[in-house]
Amino acid sequence: MRWKPGFAFALILGSSVPAAAQEATPEALDQLAPEIDALFAKYQADQHIPGMVYGVVKDGQLAYVKGIGVQTLTDKSPVTPDSLFRIASMTKAFTALAILKLRDDGKLRLDDLAEVHVPEMKSWTYPTSDSPRIRIRDLLHHVAGFVTDDPWGDRQQVLPQDEFTKMLAAGVPFSRVPQSQHEYSNFGYALLGRIVAEASGMAYTDYVRQAILIPLGMTASGFDVTQAPKARYALGYRWENGRWSAEPEMADGAFNAMGGLQVSANDYAKWVAFLLSAWPARDDADTGPVKRSTVREVAQGLNFVSVTNRIGTSGASACKQAAAYGMGWRVAQDCDLGLTLAHGGGYPGYGSHVMLMPDHGVGVFAMANRTYAGPSAPAWNTAVAMERAGLLEPREVPVSSAVAEAYAAAKAAYAAGDLGALRGRLAMNFLMDRSAANWAAEFAALKQEVGECPADEPLAPMGAMSTAFRLNCEKGKLDGVLLLAPTTPATVQALRFRVVPPDRD
Structure with missing residues (x-):
């Protein structure tokens, strides 16, 4: 059995933990590739997905990437690492980091009332007389009191900005009192997009492009899918009544901050590598477009913690996770994988998933072109397979x-x-x-x-x-x-x- 410090620490404190894992002989990632490929191939077949791309980022590099299936059913062009997919709600992580960068630059504060930046909110009627008014921080963590709106919010991507302004001026109904409970809200992240625009003095898409995408070299990524090169465009489909039909392409609109970004695997790997590079804290030069300490801040939940099963086939037998929503990420402590940051993306025509393991410098992501077919299970199964193969090497904490x-x-x-x-x-x-x-x-x-x-x-x-x-x-x-x-x-x-x-x- 191998020596696991967390295991020993838990034993000393008297908590319940599973037996330590058997010692695995580390193997190269390419030796594990057939197992990874089988996981995603099965998911593609089971979920009737025309095309997918998936990748593993390790030690700052895209260590493994593969496209399967086709971009479009008409010309049968194969999916490649340069194929462009909508990543839906995985966009929220970009929005959250944009807000934090604006905070770093003195353009806003997380405890600002949102209505300071979105004046239409000042006239809203709150659910009770003692309701706290919504802060920017509440929107980041989905505790603003809005109703869960995945089906409705996904179709608001094309809403023009002036129509969004009218919606805000009319007020919105509340699901609950702000700051009382977590409830996922696309509408809330659309509000954050409006705040990014107001605080930066430019369109949300322009700010994200200038502050994050261009500095990271994500030159193929963007929000205006109508301008995407058709030779690399993965068209979105739905599977219904035993056949595929194309979903309508949704042009950039007022809800872009909650789900509008389009990326390639080669581009998205740069984003994953950048995020992982924020761990561990150290004295090296801080050269990224956003400070390392700010990136690590996204992993802070707002204390609405739940106990959940790990995603994937090991979920039923693995120990429970303690999970909370950070800033654009679902954050959980996993007894095998350590700290995990994950998020899915579901959208008309697309499904996606990403999970990061900062303790090990590893991330897994996948994108598919079928409505709501987020490949979360094979992504997490890949992470577990890497752990069992000895490929998740912990980043050592120095001994003082x-x-x-x-x-x-x-x-x-x-x-x-x-x-x-x-x-x-x-x-x-x-x-x-x-x-x-x-x-x-x-x-x-x-x-x-x-x-x-x-x-x-x-x-x-x-x-x-x-x-x-x-x-x-x-x-x-x-x-x-x-x-x-x-x-x-x-x-x-x-x-x-x-x-x-x-x-x-």
């Missing part, structure tokens, strides 16, 4: 000098059977929580069970002030956690040991 020194003293204390080696390193609470005599008794009991511990695994820090550790002992193993206190110099506030059960070592 404070942790290293305290850990060395803790090991020496265990070897000696008393706290002498930790003298001068203990926080004021340590001996109040357990006396030195009781620590000596615990060390003696542990040694009786597992013996001396002459070797250990590499430390697995959770940050600069804590680490999980594993000691390899004469008659077994010990998992432990060392936690420093926020003092200068750093002192030990907690030290915990637990014998590893034989079936989990």
